[in-house]
Amino acid sequence: MRPTHSKPIDADKAQRFLSGLREGKTLHVLCSGKVNGKRVSSEIIATHIRFREYCAEHPDFARQANALLAENMKAANARRGEFKRSQTHCKFGHPLSGDNLLIEGRTKFRRCRVCMARRAAAPRPPSEDQIQRATAVLNAGQTISRICWGVINGKKVADRIMSHPKLTLLRQRDPEFDRLVSLSRPRVRRQPTKILLRRNNIITPEMAEYNQIANLVPYQLPRDVRDDVIQSIFLAIIEGSLQRDQVHAHVRQFIRDHYREANRLGVGKYGLVSLDAPIFADGNMTRGDTIVRGLWD
Numbered sequence: 367m368r369p370t371h372s373k374p375i376d377a378d379k380a381q382r383f384l385s386g387l388r389e390g391k392t393l394h395v396l397c398s399g400k401v402n403g404k405r406v407s408s409e410i411i412a413t414h415i416r417f418r419e420y421c422a423e424h425p426d427f428a429r430q431a432n433a434l435l436a437e438n439m440k441a442a443n444a445r446r447g448e449f450k451r452s453q454t455h456c457k458f459g460h461p462l463s464g465d466n467l468l469i470e471g472r473t474k475f476r477r478c479r480v481c482m483a484r485r486a487a488a489p490r491p492p493s494e495d496q497i498q499r500a501t502a503v504l505n506a507g508q509t510i511s512r513i514c515w516g517v518i519n520g521k522k523v524a525d526r527i528m529s530h531p532k533l534t535l536l537r538q539r540d541p542e543f544d545r546l547v548s549l550s551r552p553r554v555r556r557q558p559t560k561i562l563l564r565r566n567n568i569i570t571p572e573m574a575e576y577n578q579i580a581n582l583v584p585y586q587l588p589r590d591v592r593d594d595v596i597q598s599i600f601l602a603i604i605e606g607s608l609q610r611d612q613v614h615a616h617v618r619q620f621i622r623d624h625y626r627e628a629n630r631l632g633v634g635k636y637g638l639v640s641l642d643a644p645i646f647a648d649g650n651m652t653r654g655d656t657i658v659r660g661l662w663d
C-alpha cells in the first residue's frame with residue numbers, strides 16, 4: 367500500500383461514510399469528490415487508502431459499508447448511459463425518434479440519420495497519417511475493404527483507416543491516390559458455383575439434377591406458383607410424358623396450365639379470373655398473354 371499523509375479515519379468520519387453510502391453515494395464521490403465528472407471538495411471524507419485501512423481494522427464497519435457499496439454500485443451501473451438513452455434530439459437539434467433514429471444492431475448506439483447523411487455527403491478531409499497508412503496498405507497489394515472496413519478476404523483483421531465517404535473525397539482530390547486505388551482492384555472473381563458448394567457442403571447428384579431443372583422455371587413467379595410448376599414438371603418426367611431435355615421448350619406450357627387450372631378452381635391469387643378474358647375493354651390482349659409475354663419476352 368502506498369504511504370499516505372492524510373489522517374486516519376476516526377469514528378466521526380466513519381459515521382459520515384456510512385450515512386453518505388446510505389444516501390446512495392459511491393466511494394468515487396466520498397473519496398475523490400467526483401460528482402458527474404466535477405470535483406466537489408466538500409464531499410470528500412477521506413482517501414480510498416484510509417477507507418480500506420479502517421475497514422481492515424473494523425470488520426463490523428466493513429460489513430455494513432461493503433453491503434451498502436454493492437447496492438450503490440448496482441444502482442450506479444443502471445444509471446450508466448442514461449444521458450444518451452434519454453436524449454430526445456441529437457446535438458444538432460434533429461429528433462432522435464421515428465424514421466430519423468437508427469439503433470445499431472450490436473452496440474445499440476442511437477444515431478441520427480440526418481447527421482449520418484450530412485457527414486457522408488461532406489466528410490472532413492483525411493489526416494496526413496490516414497493518407498500515409500492507406501497508401502501503405504495499397505502498396506502492400508491490399509484493397510479498399512482493408513482501408514474502409516479492416517477486412518481482408520472477407521475476414522476482419524484490423525480497425526478501419528478511414529470511412530468510405532472520406533476515401534471517395536481523397537480519390538477526387540488526389541488523382542495519384544485514385545490511380546493507386548484503381549490498380550488495387552481484386553483481379554480474380556470468385557466462381558459462384560464454388561460459393562454454392564461451400565454453403566451447402568455437399569451437392570448430391572439428385573440435388574444437382576433438381577437444381578438444373580428447377581433453374582429453368584423463372585424466379586419471378588410467386589414462390590407457391592413456381593413450386594407447383596416445378597412439381598408438375600417432375601411428375602411429367604416420372605410419368606414419361608416429358609423428356610428431361612424437352613423441359614426448356616415446355617416450361618411456358620406448364621406455367622400456362624398452372625394458371626388455367628388455378629383459375630378454373632377459383633384458387634388463383636385474384637380469385638376466379640379467366641386467362642382468356644381481355645384485360646382492357648378496348649383491346650383483345652388476354653391475361654394469359656401477359657403472363658407469357660411478361661416472363662419471356
Ligand SMILES: [Zn+2]
Nearest residue numbers: 456460478481
Ligand atoms: Zn442530427
